[in-house]
Amino acid sequence: MSIKVVYFASLKELLGHSETLLPTPTSTVSVIDIWQQANPDLTIPSNTLAAVNMEYVSLEYPIADNDEVAFFPPVTGG
C-alpha cells in the first residue's frame, strides 16, 4: 500500500522526475505533508495546484491510502 505522487509540466522539470511512491503514512496527513515528505528540501512553489484522485483540493486536504496526489503549475490549455 502506498501513496502515488505525480508532477506535471514545469514542476516535473524542476524536480527532475514525474512520479514518486511514498509508503502509507502511519498518521493522518494532508496534501502539503505529502509534498514535504516527497520534497524535504524544497518549499512548494506558491502557484502550485494540487489534486487528489484527479479532483482539485486544497493543501490541507486529508490523504487516504492508495490516493494519487498530483502537483502542477497553473493550467494553460485552450
Next chain:
Amino acid sequence: MIKITANAFNPYTEIQQHQAQQSGLQGKFGATSLFIGTMRDFNEGQTVQSMTLEHYPKMTENQLGKIVSEAQQQWALLDSLIIHRIGEVSPDDSLVLVAVWSSHRGDAFDASRFIMEALKSRVPFWKKEQLTNNQQQWVAKNTDGYQNS
C-alpha cells in the same frame, strides 16, 4: 463528446461529421455555437516556432466532463463536441474546438463561452513553447483572452 488527440484535426470536418451522426439533432437544433482555438506564431512579443501540449490523462477527461455537466445544468443544450490537441503542434494548427448545439442562440452562445473559459482555467493542459532563438519556455498562465487588457 470529448476527444483528446495527438493528431492534427480539422474542426470543420469534425463538426460536420459529428452533426451528421447525431440523429437526435435533426430538426431540433436552431443554434450552433463554435469556438476554435488556433496556434499563433507569436506570444508576448516572441516568435514561437512550435509548441508541445502536455496533459494529465484521465483528470483532463474528468474535468471536461464536469464542465459539460455544469453547462447542461445551466443552459438547454442538445449536444456538445469538445476536441483538444496534445503533443507537438505548429502554428495554424487547431488546438481546441468547443461546439454546442441548442434550439436557441442564447443557450448556445452562453454555454460555449462558459465551457471555453472553464477549460482555460480548470482543465490540466500545459503548453511549452519552442522559440525561434532555440529557447524553450513554459507558458506561465492563461490570459483573460483580450489583446488590450
